[in-house]
Amino acid sequence: xxxxxxxxxxxxxxxxxxxxxxxxxxxxxxxxxxxxxxxxxxxxxxxxxxxxxxxxxxxxxxxxxxxxxxxxxxxxxxxxxxxxxxxxxxxxxxxxxxxxxxxxxxxxxxxxxxxxxxxxxxxxxxxxxxxxxxxxxxxxxxxxxxxxxxxxxxxxxxxxxxxxxxxxxxxxxxxxxxxxxxxxxxxxxxxxxxxxxxxxxxxxxxxxxxxxxxxxxxxxxxxxxxxxxxxxxxxxxxxxxxxxxxxxxxxxxxxxxxxxxxxxxxxxxxxxxxxxxxxxxxxxxxxxxxxxxxxxxxxxxxxxxxxxxxxxxxxxxxxxxxxxxxxxxxxxxxxxxxxxxxxxxxxxxxxxxxxxxxxxxxxxxxxxxxxxxxxxxxxxxxxxxxxxxxxxxxxxxxxxxxxxxxxxxxxxxxxxxxxxxxxxxxxxxxxxxxxxxxxxxxxxxxxxxxxxxxxxxxxxxx
Amino acid sequence: xxxxxxxxxxxxxxxxxxxxxxxxxxxxxxxxxxxxxxxxxxxxxxxxxxxxxxxxxxxxxxxxxxxxxxxxxxxxxxxxxxxxxxxxxxxxxxxxxxxxxxxxxxxxxxxxxxxxxxxxxxxxxxxxxxxxxxxxxxxxxxxxxxxxxxxxxxxxxxxxxxxxxxxxxxxxxxxxxxxxxxxxxxxxxxxxxxxxxxxxxxxxxxxxxxxxxxxxxxxxxxxxxxxxxxxxxxxxxxxxxxxxxxxxxxxxxxxxxxxxxxxxxxxxxxxxxxxxxxxxxxxxxxxxxxxxxxxxxxxxxxxxxxxxxxxxxxxxxxxxxxxxxxxxxxxxxxxxxxxxxxxxxxxxxxxxxxxxxxxxxxxxxxxxxxxxxxxxxxxxxxxxxxxxxxxxxxxxxxxxxxxxxxxxxxxxxxxxxxxxxxxxxxxxxxxxxxxxxxxxxxxxxxxxxxxxxxxxxxxxxx
Numbered sequence: 001x002x003x004x005x006x007x008x009x010x011x012x013x014x015x016x017x018x019x020x021x022x023x024x025x026x027x028x029x030x031x032x033x034x035x036x037x038x039x040x041x042x043x044x045x046x047x048x049x050x051x052x053x054x055x056x057x058x059x060x061x062x063x064x065x066x067x068x069x070x071x072x073x074x075x076x077x078x079x080x081x082x083x084x085x086x087x088x089x090x091x092x093x094x095x096x097x098x099x100x101x102x103x104x105x106x107x108x109x110x111x112x113x114x115x116x117x118x119x120x121x122x123x124x125x126x127x128x129x130x131x132x133x134x135x136x137x138x139x140x141x142x143x144x145x146x147x148x149x150x151x152x153x154x155x156x157x158x159x160x161x162x163x164x165x166x167x168x169x170x171x172x173x174x175x176x177x178x179x180x181x182x183x184x185x186x187x188x189x190x191x192x193x194x195x196x197x198x199x200x201x202x203x204x205x206x207x208x209x210x211x212x213x214x215x216x217x218x219x220x221x222x223x224x225x226x227x228x229x230x231x232x233x234x235x236x237x238x239x240x241x242x243x244x245x246x247x248x249x250x251x252x253x254x255x256x257x258x259x260x261x262x263x264x265x266x267x268x269x270x271x272x273x274x275x276x277x278x279x280x281x282x283x284x285x286x287x288x289x290x291x292x293x294x295x296x297x298x299x300x301x302x303x304x305x306x307x308x309x310x311x312x313x314x315x316x317x318x319x320x321x322x323x324x325x326x327x328x329x330x331x332x333x334x335x336x337x338x339x340x341x342x343x344x345x346x347x348x349x350x351x352x353x354x355x356x357x358x359x360x361x362x363x364x365x366x367x368x369x370x371x372x373x374x375x376x377x378x379x380x381x382x383x384x385x386x387x388x389x390x391x392x393x394x395x396x397x398x399x400x401x402x403x404x405x406x407x408x409x410x411x412x413x414x415x416x417x418x419x420x421x422x423x424x425x426x427x428x429x430x431x432x433x434x435x436x437x438x439x440x441x442x443x444x445x446x447x448x449x450x451x452x453x454x455x456x457x458x459x460x461x462x
Numbered sequence: 463x464x465x466x467x468x469x470x471x472x473x474x475x476x477x478x479x480x481x482x483x484x485x486x487x488x489x490x491x492x493x494x495x496x497x498x499x500x501x502x503x504x505x506x507x508x509x510x511x512x513x514x515x516x517x518x519x520x521x522x523x524x525x526x527x528x529x530x531x532x533x534x535x536x537x538x539x540x541x542x543x544x545x546x547x548x549x550x551x552x553x554x555x556x557x558x559x560x561x562x563x564x565x566x567x568x569x570x571x572x573x574x575x576x577x578x579x580x581x582x583x584x585x586x587x588x589x590x591x592x593x594x595x596x597x598x599x600x601x602x603x604x605x606x607x608x609x610x611x612x613x614x615x616x617x618x619x620x621x622x623x624x625x626x627x628x629x630x631x632x633x634x635x636x637x638x639x640x641x642x643x644x645x646x647x648x649x650x651x652x653x654x655x656x657x658x659x660x661x662x663x664x665x666x667x668x669x670x671x672x673x674x675x676x677x678x679x680x681x682x683x684x685x686x687x688x689x690x691x692x693x694x695x696x697x698x699x700x701x702x703x704x705x706x707x708x709x710x711x712x713x714x715x716x717x718x719x720x721x722x723x724x725x726x727x728x729x730x731x732x733x734x735x736x737x738x739x740x741x742x743x744x745x746x747x748x749x750x751x752x753x754x755x756x757x758x759x760x761x762x763x764x765x766x767x768x769x770x771x772x773x774x775x776x777x778x779x780x781x782x783x784x785x786x787x788x789x790x791x792x793x794x795x796x797x798x799x800x801x802x803x804x805x806x807x808x809x810x811x812x813x814x815x816x817x818x819x820x821x822x823x824x825x826x827x828x829x830x831x832x833x834x835x836x837x838x839x840x841x842x843x844x845x846x847x848x849x850x851x852x853x854x855x856x857x858x859x860x861x862x863x864x865x866x867x868x869x870x871x872x873x874x875x876x877x878x879x880x881x882x883x884x885x886x887x888x889x890x891x892x893x894x895x896x897x898x899x900x901x902x903x904x905x906x907x908x909x910x911x912x913x914x915x916x917x918x919x920x921x922x923x924x
Contacts, residue, residue: 106703106813151652162650165627180900185811187841188624188881190613190663191889191896192905192923197659201652218709241568247680247749287709349647351568379649419650427653434653438642442912443654449911450904461654 002045002089006066010048010090013058018096020047029073029091033138035342036081036425044071044091051096053171053179053210060208061177063090069458072204074114074146077138079345080424082150082203086459092208094145100124101211107185108216109168114145114209118152121214131219133160136420137331145209151201153420155252155283158244158378160217162420164200169213172199172206175451183213198446203422204457206450220285223251224292225320228280228303229273229310233257233373234354236278239299239306240377241350248298252283253378254327257357260334260372264326267333276309280377281327327374334372338387342399346410347419350380359409360384367402369395381419408433423461431462464507464551468528472510472552475520480558482509491535491553495600497804498543498887506533506553513558515633515641515672522670523639525552531920534666536576536608539600541807542886544612544665548921554670556607562586563673569647570678571630576607576671580614583676593681595622598882599793607671613663615882617714617745617789620706620840622679624882626662631675634661634668637913645675660908665884666919668912682747685713686754687782690742690765691735691772695719696816698740701761701768702839703812710760714745715840716789719819722796722834726788729795738771742839743789789836796834800849804861808872809881812842821871822846829864831857843881869895885923893924 002010011019020026023043030043050056063070069089076083085091097113100121104110105128112121118139125132135154136142142152148170153162169183183189183196199207230236233255240253256264256279265272280303284295300311314320335341348356357373364371375382384406388399407417407430417427417434432440440462447454464472473481482488485505492505512518525532531551538545547553559575562583566572567590574583580601587594597616598604604614610632615624631645645651645658661669692698695717702715718726718741727734742765746757762773776782797803810818819835826833837844846868850861869879869892879889879896894902902924909916 104811104813105707107811108707151656153650153652157650164656174900174904178900178903180904181898182901182904184878185814185876186809186843186878186881187812188615188619188809188838188843189878190615190880190882190884191878192885192893192901193664193668193908194613194626194659194662195901195904197656198908200656202655206655218707220709245567245570245680247682347648347650349569350649351566352647376650381648381650414647416646416648416651416653418652419648420652422652423654431654436643438636438640439644439654439657441640442636442642442644442657445911446655446660446908449907 002068006062006068007046009062010046010059013055013062014048014050018049029093030084032076032078032081032083034079034081034424034426036084041088042084042086043088044085045088047091047093049093049096053173056092056173056208056210057177057179059090059092060173060175063455064176064453067453067455069455071457072149072208074143075117075141077142078146078150078424079343079421080426082422082424082457082460084425086425094143094210097210103128104185105130109185109213110216111211111213112144113211114143116144118142118144118147125216126219129219130216132166132214132216134163134166144212148200148209148212149202149204150422153381155254155376157376157381158253159249159251164197166215167196167200167212168215170196170199170209171211173208173210175207175453175456180207185213201422203424203460205447205460206456221287222289222292223283223285223320224296225314225323226282226284226296226299227312227323228282228308229276230278230280231275231307231309233278233357235307236280237353237377239280239303239308242302242306243299244378246298246302248295248302250282250378251285253376254281255279255374255377256327256330257373259370260330260374263333263337263372264330267329267336273309281323330374334385334387337370339389339391342386342388342403344384344403344406345381345418345421346384346406346415347381348410348413348415352413352415353377353380353382356382356409356413356415360406363402363405363409367398369398369402380415425460428462464530468524468530469508471524472508472521475517475524476510476512480511491555492546494538494540494543494545496541496543496886496888498546503550504546504548505550506547507550509553509555511555511558515635518554518635518670518672519639519641521552521554522635522637525917526638526915529915529917531917533919534611534670536605537579537603539604540608540612540886541805541883542888544884544886544922546887548887556605556672559672565590566647567592571647571675572678573673573675574606575673576605578606580604580606580609587678588681591681592678594628594676594678596625596628606674610662610671610674611664611666612884615843617716617838619843620715620838621711621713626659628677629658629662629674630677632658632661632671633673635670635672637669637915637918642669647675663884665886665922667909667922668918683749684751684754685745685747685782686758687776687785688744688746688758688761689774689785690744690770691738692740692742693737693769693771695740695819697769698742699815699839701742701765701770704764704768705761706840708760708764710757710764712744712840713747715838716743717741717836717839718789718792719835721832722792722836725795725799725834726792729791729798735771743785792836796847796849799832801851801853804848804850804865806846806865806868807843807880807883808846808868808877809843810872810875810877814875814877815839815842815844818844818871818875818877822868825864825867825871829860831860831864842877887922890924
């Protein structure tokens, strides 16, 4: 319980207008974009919206002194409940820290506060010909702080990597309010343990990320899109593997199974060849048209070797947008098929992609639940979407069993619970199985060392 | 002190032939490739050479129980004293763990034990067209375990990154003997804190790395070498920056200052143009000759814009080897100039390269010590070599003052103490200045959490 005295301290730090205390306001901060049920217990006692790192530091010092749970929050676009305040306390919302502090063109870096939206950062850099590649699906509203805290991925990961591949430095407020600056603009840096990587993906449990120094690369000059249809999912996966093994690295390689394709077809009233079992959308990029053409030819050759049924290269930006629209509309199209859609996020070794999809097919049949499978074939990160009606208790039970088995299948083929969404609340039950006793014990030891009172985002990860 | 009873236990674990106890044998494990002085105190009480992770685990359990310091050791090619056993105890040498466990061509990964030499790993993968890029200067004798523990870099880092960019998973024996497996073959993985990155570069202070799962990429099909001469170091640096900003990423971009060039000239009895103040050796790679030619032309154009005086492109592998011979022979050539050479390793933001070199020039004059500067211009990692006679006490004093100021200069321009050699013993005095009080406190908290008795490589980093 936050006492009146503490509330006063908090209001004094951020100003009363940035300390939200009404029931309705607090309710609005009790959920995120995950399937964590709405519970009164998840309502924060107070929501604070600091503007500066000094304010965050002072807030954490107060929270530390009074042992108040603190749940950091960006845009709440997370899919695993990371910003849901499980133990009440403070919802620490960083949405007012929206400054892009510096764009250093010479060193190709950008420094941004936690609340900067991913797409705003991207656009800001793009105006100077610089490219910030990580593009989580939620990038139009997700924030950099949240991206770093969850180590967000995206479609471009196959070629360009994920958020952590771009984090050069962080400003982090520790549990007791200490401001830590780690990393810097030196590209190579082996001075002490890699703390920036430790905080990246720590889901708000080790510190509050207030600022990030991010690496940029030159913006590719040309982009192209290919759509390739296959008679089997295996053929599609084989195409991606052979491309990568031949050194043809696409900027994105998204695969969709039959269920997904049908969903899109129904949604957009398209006709589809009944023999098509999988579809690949590939983005390529390069310095000039010649580079794109070379890649297109090589990819077409590989796809043919793997038995492709159709190969389409966009001839214009409009055509390219049309091809991508299929993938972009997929999530909505799949969601429209049933009252609920439980979109999961597993990641497996690349060559295990077809095997894990086969296992998911079997799970789908066993539990009589349609499961659409799509995802980032280039890096083995897939999103099985269980289509269901959670209002039906018997069906809800089957759904949870099916999800359990999907995670078990991912682990069985040498994969992991999460490629880009984190563990949060929703995958907590599976973490021990994924990391083993020694792994979990090590995680907890690190947590205890950096947050001895356990006030930072309690109840997450394990 | 290791008691007779503990010695017996240790011999039983590894076999008496793998427990070295004679004075001479122990002496041989009291130093490495750094300038840490030979001291009787640095002699281990026993040297053990385990063959399996089970043996390492049992050894650590014994060490933990009896609170015996353990200093892990690979090939002892480190430059900062990382494998020097500062507090006696056990020198844990992993040189018998030399198995390449698996080359997984489909997932493009290789699994190797800690004692595998870097070059052996490289060659093994190369036979299958796969490329393990990290190439520390010592790669002909350095081992994978040491590379991971120090997060080794190399010349190819500008394009391909450093060791940590290739570590997908680790097997680590913790202080109490627990075997931890972390990471895996899934390319995207955000399940829990990034422990593999925490252990990578931890210099043997958090655990003993016994096995690494490493990412591979397709081997580039063609390589080419360029040598470009400049009338000033700034022009050379500017060329590298403009190349990178234009999206031309060389496989290596090594710069040498006038002192370095003269050293090579004297060593190999070459004539050099007196107006040449800096020389750049660039390696490019690509899919075919056309790709190399495009890059060559673009680099030549950029170099001209920046005022290059000479541009030479190797026409054959022999010519390429000749151009590289200059850079490869540099360390020996510089070393031949004086009785001692203190080669340092600082890393700065790319655009601060010329500024830090100017500061080093001033330090060289102030202390009347020749300092050769060369390094990886592409990533701001440079190696100033102080040429001196450490047998002269007055000069030795000046050398240490000069080195202090070199580190201060690196930090002053926003750089760091080490780009690829680690902190070890030699840079310990500067760590607090580099990381700040909060940074150092966080490092120590993590250390305490994972090694509560402080037995792992004590006396290193801080």
